[in-house]
Amino acid sequence: MSVTSSPAAAEHSPALSLGQVLLCSALIVTLSMGIRHGFGLWLQPITMERGWSRETFSFAIALQNLCWGLAGPFAGMLADRSGALRVLMGSAVLYAIGLAGMALASTVLVFTLSTGVLIGIAQAGCTYAIVYGVIARNVPAARRSWAMGLTAAAGSFGQFLMVPVSNWLISNVGWQESLVLLGGAALLIVPLAFGLREPARPAALAGHHSQPIGEAVREAFGYRSFQLLMAGYFVCGFQVVFIGVHMPSYLKDHGLSPTVATTALALIGLFNVFGTYAAGVLGQRLAKKHILSAIYALRSVAIVTFLLLPLTPTSVYVFSAVMGLLWLSTVPPTNAAVAQIFGVQHMSMLGGFVFLAHQIGSFLGVWLGGRLYDSTGSYDVVWWLAVALGVFAALINLPVRESAIRRPVPVAA
Structure with a gap:
């Protein structure tokens, strides 16, 4: 005998307090995302001193994003089964080692392994997929999208805070020393991880049917809306x-000062605080697929406008502010939709798989940027490709079905 049950059929009492989960998650994401958002500032110092091409640096960062994506489902699987604590602690240590290697590497191979592989794997275990799994299991569904938006806003604040700090460190301490110092900052994730330590079986799952991992993966990848997300x-x-x-x-290629670039990245981070939080709040009231479609469409409009207008500091700052509102605002509705459709038992793992797709795109975006620049002397092709992809994403999110998937659950006689 069996009945059909939806993943969100029952609410739960949180295993951790809401304030504790939000505070520790926000601080962890602020550190992990804030450090990585400034990596573009090291492109020219490293390539000029080492005598490497932009493609060399771009490939390492591209590989970092790919490794992040590939390691994400496994880090999420471990966090779902054993809790986030060990995953976060190990990732923080690996993050610090990778940043030190990035600073000290004198060969392309060592630079690629430390910057690409080590940091990429570390980011898989101390960013959104892991903390969102804890949030999904410990925050009621009625406030889940808001909580995810608040955490994403913290990561955005990390970008706003860390980009000017990174630029100041590069200018006043040196690009190598600044990477070592940031490695030390990454280790602060270790004590914060204890605030997300969950019981062996979170309250969100107590008393509920346990779905095997293989079944969860087959179910998700066979579901059309998951593919579209x-x-x-x-x-x-x-x-x-x-x-x-x-x-x-x-x-810089167009004659603008490094200060303009630093300000632009900081503005993206600042306005992203508001954009991600707003996306989380709206996700409690509006269809998440409509929010996502609007974000992708508006990105394409913003890029086209930026490319067609004369390039001035003012146009850069306006573009950065607009893109900041749209930057990570896809994160809360996407992850909240996954939790809404499939439930919270395998949230970190499924979020890791979704993020793998994100990182494959990241790999191509950063690598093609360097590759096509070296071959054509311009970024124009990649800019327009980003526009076309934005239109594509706006369209494919519209058919997404957000309702909880219904699956048979065995019932005891």
Whole structure:
């Protein structure tokens, strides 16, 4: 005998307090995302001193994003089964080692392994997929999208805070020393991780049917809406990582000062605080697919306008503010939709798979930016490709079905 049950059929009492979850999640994401958002500032110092091409640096960052994506489902699987504590602690240590390697590497191979592989794997275990799993299991569904938006806003504040700090460190301490100092900052994630330590079986899952991992993966990948969310997230990764890594060099190539680039990245981070929080709040009231479609469409409009207008500091700042509102605002509705459709038991793992698509897009965006620049002397092709992909993502999110999937659950006699 069996009945059908939806993942969100029952609410739960949180295993951790709401304030504790939000505070520790926000601080962890502020550190992990804030450090990585400034990597574009190191492109020219590293390539000029080492005598490497932009493609060399771009490939390492591209590989970082790909490794982040590939490691994400496994880090999420471990966090779902054993809790986030060990995953966060190990990732923080690996993050610090990778940043030190990035600073000290004198060969392309060592630079690629430390910057690309080590940091990429570390980011998989201390960013959104892991903390969102804890949030999904410990925050009631009625406030889940808001909580995810608040945490994403913290990551945005990290970008706003850390980009000028990174630029100041590079100018006053040196690019190598600044990376070592940021590695020390990454280790602060270790004590914060204890605030997200969950019981062996979170209250969200107590008394509920346990779905095997293999079954959960087959169910998700066979579900059309999951495929569409992944495709949209691919576009998100392509756009934001290309802009984040290559825009400082793009602006310098057009005669604008490094201060303009630093201010632009900081503005993206500042306005992203408001954009991600607003997306989380709206996700409690509006269809998440409509929010996502609007974000991707508006990104394309913003890029086209930026390319057609004369390039001045003012146009850069306005573009950065607009893109900031749209930057990580895809994160709360995408992850909240996954939790709404499939439930919270395997949230970190499924979020990791969705984020893998994001990072494949990130890999192509940052690598093609360097590759096509070296071959054509311009970023124009990649800019227009980002526009086309934004239109594509806006369209494919419209058919997404957000209602909880219904699955048979065995019932005891």
